[in-house]
Amino acid sequence: MTKKLSPRKRQTAPAEGKLAAERIRETARDLFYRQGIRAVGVDEIVARAGVTKPSLYRSFASKDELAAACLRDRSDDYLRRFDAAMTKSPDDPRGGFRLWLEQLSQKATKPDYRGCALTNAAVEYPERKHPARLVAAANKREFRDKLRTAASAMGAREPAMLADGLLLLIEGAYASGQLFGTDGPARVLVEAADALIDSCCSEAAARSPAVRVRARSAIRGS
């Protein structure tokens, strides 16, 4: 005779599974970021999350898939924050971008800064088809597009060129922040970006109301 589950049990079982998956994901996200993905084993993750190994494998097919899921969380969060910074001041795209950059400069000069989780994943997994690397590469492509939109809104003569220069500075802040800490080169991030933006946008264009209108529609369209 099959034992019938009480209605309460039937309802809570999937919720518990979801809770465990969330806890695993959150724990792994933090451990992977702080120590590196390859440095963290599944045993450490389940022990820290207070779950069992089968519970992990019920939600994630493998450690690689768990890493990819964690990176997707980071990517979504990253791109959402950038969008929020840029849409906050649609009349002043340069000001919005500068504020976002200032926050990055502050983070990247903190002791124990660990850089960008997505860039770090690409360093750890050079194989093009690795699930973690695929998420990192997709994030970077999307961010590059967003930077081009921002560069266009700032009135750049060649938005793709300015965007790439800014991307070099940003990736440089992620990397050097890990190596130099509080006194690192990321302290000049905003000034260096200013110099690039100045050199890529004619002063007249930056002041022109027409550019302001273009800026607004570019931001809205992103």
Added chain:
Amino acid sequence: MTKKLSPRKRQTAPAEGKLAAERIRETARDLFYRQGIRAVGVDEIVARAGVTKPSLYRSFASKDELAAACLRDRSDDYLRRFDAAMTKSPDDPRGGFRLWLEQLSQKATKPDYRGCALTNAAVEYPERKHPARLVAAANKREFRDKLRTAASAMGAREPAMLADGLLLLIEGAYASGQLFGTDGPARVLVEAADALIDSCCSEAAARSPAVRVRARSAIRGS
């Protein structure tokens, strides 16, 4: 009765040990760079180098020490190449730096580019005291000093500031080159550096014979 070694054997044994150590180091240097340090096991290194495990441990106390030795090789080579590029044209520090940067831009837009081995090691080993990380951090500090000397030679008003801006661009090329390949942001590396240098050096200073003299002595003294 102790068997006496023939003179030939006594002479060749250390040489063979040195040869094996060199082969291990060369093999590991390549494997660590292409796949990442954590991804490569000692078994793979000895198999590829055609030596035995005891032979590896006779020359290197641990895999970590072998990784540190490989990174020291890379660091020495890197700093020597930079010095060579800068001393090649003592009358034109900006030109010498630009040539070095052009070569980096070309490398960083090749398919399967793997970035800077030293930066990658810092990503893989966040623990401050790890032997591999110590080598990476020392290399970056020394390179930052060399960039300051170069910025001073180029006539920068604030050499430390220009050097840090350039360091962000350079680290950005290492990181983004791994992610974007042939069409990556490193394609604008030289132009972005030009914009930074222009904004940090007054045109008059860049042309002044006094700066040229200062440039020569700064390079010679480095």
